[in-house]
Amino acid sequence: MNRQAQGVVLLLLGGAVLRASLSDLYLRYVRQGLRPFLICAGIVLVIAAIMTLWYDLRRTLDAGGDEHGHGHREPGVGWLLILPVLGLVLVAPPALGSYAAGQSGTALGSQQLSDFPPLPAGDPAQISVLDYASRAVFDEGHSIGPRRVQLTGFIMAAPDGSTYLARMVLSCCAADARPVKVGLAGDGAPTGLGPDTWVQVTGTYTAQHTTDPVNKEQIPFLTVTEWHMTKAPKNQYEG
Amino acid sequence: MTTVDRETAPGVVAPPADHPEPPHHHRPAGRAGGGGRGRIGSVEVLAVLLVLRVVLRAPNPGALSSPRLQTWTTVFVAIMVQATPFLVFGVALSAVIAVFVPRSFWARALPRHPALAVPVASCAGVVLPGCECASVPVAGSLMRSGVTPAAALAFLLAAPAVNPIVLASTAVAFPGRPQMVVARAVASLIVAMAMGWLWLRWGKLDWIRLPARPELDDLARWRAFWAAVRHDIMHAGGFLALGAMAAATINVVVPKQWMQTIADNPALGVLAMAALAILLSICSEADAFVAASMSQFSLTARLAFLVVGPMVDLKLVSMQAGVFGRRFAMRFAPATVAVAVLVSVLAGGVLL
Numbered sequence: 248m249n250r251q252a253q254g255v256v257l258l259l260l261g262g263a264v265l266r267a268s269l270s271d272l273y274l275r276y277v278r279q280g281l282r283p284f285l286i287c288a289g290i291v292l293v294i295a296a297i298m299t300l301w302y303d304l305r306r307t308l309d310a311g312g313d314e315h316g317h318g319h320r321e322p323g324v325g326w327l328l329i330l331p332v333l334g335l336v337l338v339a340p341p342a343l344g345s346y347a348a349g350q351s352g353t354a355l356g357s358q359q360l361s362d363f364p365p366l367p368a369g370d371p372a373q374i375s376v377l378d379y380a381s382r383a384v385f386d387e388g389h390s391i392g393p394r395r396v397q398l399t400g401f402i403m404a405a406p407d408g409s410t411y412l413a414r415m416v417l418s419c420c421a422a423d424a425r426p427v428k429v430g431l432a433g434d435g436a437p438t439g440l441g442p443d444t445w446v447q448v449t450g451t452y453t454a455q456h457t458t459d460p461v462n463k464e465q466i467p468f469l470t471v472t473e474w475h476m477t478k479a480p481k482n483q484y485e486g
Numbered sequence: 487m488t489t490v491d492r493e494t495a496p497g498v499v500a501p502p503a504d505h506p507e508p509p510h511h512h513r514p515a516g517r518a519g520g521g522g523r524g525r526i527g528s529v530e531v532l533a534v535l536l537v538l539r540v541v542l543r544a545p546n547p548g549a550l551s552s553p554r555l556q557t558w559t560t561v562f563v564a565i566m567v568q569a570t571p572f573l574v575f576g577v578a579l580s581a582v583i584a585v586f587v588p589r590s591f592w593a594r595a596l597p598r599h600p601a602l603a604v605p606v607a608s609c610a611g612v613v614l615p616g617c618e619c620a621s622v623p624v625a626g627s628l629m630r631s632g633v634t635p636a637a638a639l640a641f642l643l644a645a646p647a648v649n650p651i652v653l654a655s656t657a658v659a660f661p662g663r664p665q666m667v668v669a670r671a672v673a674s675l676i677v678a679m680a681m682g683w684l685w686l687r688w689g690k691l692d693w694i695r696l697p698a699r700p701e702l703d704d705l706a707r708w709r710a711f712w713a714a715v716r717h718d719i720m721h722a723g724g725f726l727a728l729g730a731m732a733a734a735t736i737n738v739v740v741p742k743q744w745m746q747t748i749a750d751n752p753a754l755g756v757l758a759m760a761a762l763a764i765l766l767s768i769c770s771e772a773d774a775f776v777a778a779s780m781s782q783f784s785l786t787a788r789l790a791f792l793v794v795g796p797m798v799d800l801k802l803v804s805m806q807a808g809v810f811g812r813r814f815a816m817r818f819a820p821a822t823v824a825v826a827v828l829v830s831v832l833a834g835g836v837l838l
Contacts (some may be wrong), residue, residue: 250716253716254716255722257716257720258569259535260723263798264567264570267567273567275560275564276560276563276564276568277564277567277568281567281571282570283576284571285567285570285571287571287574288570288571288573288574288575291574291578291715292570292574292719295712295715295716295719298712298716299713299716302709302712302713308789323724323727324720324725324727324808325720325721325723325724325727327724327727327728327731328719328720328723328724328727329590329722330562330566330727330731331562331563331566331567331570331727331730332810334559334563334566334569335563338559338563340559340560340563341556342560343557343560343561345715346553346554346556346557347557347560350557350738350741352780354779355779359570371735377741383522410794414706417766418655418659418772418774418775418776419568419771419772420564420565420567420568420731420769420772420774421560421561421563421564422561422565422568422734422737422766422767422768423768423769423772423773423776424562425775425776425779455644461746462746462780462782463746463782464781474741486501486775
C-alpha cells in the first residue's frame, strides 16, 4: 500500500465520518453524545490525509521524479478501512429493527429502580417504551395509575403470532443495542402491520404480562385505545 | 536536535531495499513485498469508488435484502464509527509520545526497577479516558520510547478498564451496587499488574515485533508526527476493521437463547460470560450496560465479562497482532484471559 493510497483511504474515511456526523446518519449507529468527537476525528483524518498527500507530493517533486527511496513495507491491512467507508457512503444500513430485536431478549435488567418519578404532564403522557416497561414491570404500574400514556416504537412479531411494540436501547453503539418489548392488548391494538412499521400507540396500564422466551425476562402489556402510524424518529434508539 | 524516536525494539525488520519503479513517477512506492499480487494504486481505488458511486447514486440500504446481512452491516459500521474517535485520539496521543516526548522523560517518570514500574504504569492507566482501541497504539508507542515492555503491557490492560469514564458508566449501569465498581477496578488492576509481572518472569522480547518505523528517524518533528498518525491509523485501523467484522459476525450468528441454559450453571456461566466478552468486542465504555442487562447470569459471571472484555476481545487481539506481532498476541491473549477469569472469580467471591 503506497502513501498516496493511504492518503486517499484516510481522506475517504475522514470524509465519510464527517458526512455521517454532520448529517443525522450517525444516529443509526452511535449515540448523539459522540457527535463532537466524531467531527473532531473526521477533521483530524482529513488533515492527516492532506499532510500525507502533501508530503508525498513534495518528496516526489524534491526527488525530481527519479528517486523513490522510501519503498518500505506498508501494511496492506489498511485497505480494510475502505469497508466502513463503503458501508457509510454506499449502503448506509438502517438502524437496528425488528430482526435484531427478535434475536435478543427484552432488556430491563439495568433499570431496577424502586422509586419512579411521576409521569410527565399531558394527556396522554408521552413516555419512552423503556420507561413504560420499567414502570410496568418493576413498579407494577403504580406510578402510571389510570393515566393514558403514549409510546412510539416499531412493530415486531411475537413468537406466538401477536405483535409487540419494541424499541432498541443503546448505551454506546449498535453493537450493544438491546430491545425493550411491550405487548399490545385490547381491542384497539394494531393488527395487520408489517414488522418495522413505526407506530404511536396510546393506552393504559394493564397487569397482563408474558415472558420473553429468549431470556425469561418479563414483557409487560399495554391496553391500546388508539394508534396511528408515524414516521421513524430521527433517533430511532432510546437510552 | 530532534527527539524523534529511534528504533530500539529487538527483532525489528529492516526496511526492504528499494524497488524498481515503473516509469510512472507519480506512483513512488507500490505494494512493496506484496507477494506477487498486482499493484493496486490509489488511482485504481478512486476509480472503483467513483464507479460504485455512480452506479449506486444514493445510499442504498435496500441493497442488503437479508435482514441478517443488514444487521451485520449495521453492527460492523456501528463498531467502526464508535471506535474511530477513540482510535484517532489514541493514535494522536501515541504519535505525540513518539515524536514530542523525550525518552528521558519515561526514565524519570517510571521507577527504574521494572517490577516497580508495572504497578505505577497500571495506575497511570486510570488517567487515560478512553476505550481499548486507544490504548493499543499508545502502549506500542511507549515501548518504542524505551518503557519496559512489562510496564507498557500493564498500562495496555489497565487503561481501558479503570479510567473514570468506564467506572462511572459501570456505576450507572449497576444502580445500588457500588461494590460492582470496586470489584471491577480492583480486579482489573490486579490482572494488569499480574500480567506485567508474568511478562517480566516468562516473557520473551523477541515475541514482540513492532513494525518498522524507518521514516520517523530522519524527519522533522511535524512531518514525523503526521507520518506516525498515518501509519498507526492505517495499521491499527485495518486490524480494527478485521476485528469489527468478526464481532459483527458473532453478534448476528450466536443465538441468544443458548445463554439461558448456560447461566443456570455458575461455573459455566463465568466461562460463558468471559467467552462472550471476547467474542462480542463491546467498547469498555458500554460493556457495563450489556452486562447489567444479562441478569440471568450471576454477578461474578458479569464481573468476569467486565474484566475480560477491555483486555481481550476479537478486535483487540487483531489490533495487538498488528501492532506487536502475531507471536506475541497468540501467547499474551490466552494468558490474560486465564488470569482475568481467575481474578474475577476471586474478586467476585470476596467483594460481591
